[in-house]
Amino acid sequence: MFQDSPIYDRLVAECGDVPTVVRREAERVSRELEAVMRPMLSSGRERPPSPGNGWQRTALLPGPGPN
Template sequence: MFQQTPVYDRLVAERGDVPVQVRGEADRIHRDLAQVLRQTSTSQPSAPQSVFDSKVPPTAL
């Protein structure tokens, strides 16, 4: 993504690779949310498969 520079390398050495840590946390949260949504849809058969599924066709927006 970014071309590493000596400044970036020094920051990573001092503070850790923050973008990698954030990406890892985002992946973990995504997995946790997917698990919760699966459990919710199992316990409530009438619930939509995903909260991100549009209830209105895109052409109507």
């Protein structure tokens, strides 16, 4: 991704390749979710309801959680 970027190389050396780690973890979770959902979907049951109108994903702000 950032092949010739000394700043990125330094961050990777200090913190690890966070984008790659996150991508792998997301792929693993996706595979696990698919494996869990597959029997339910192939058993003839209806698909789980999708979120209706008004449903909105909200992001968590960084830092400590609410007290």
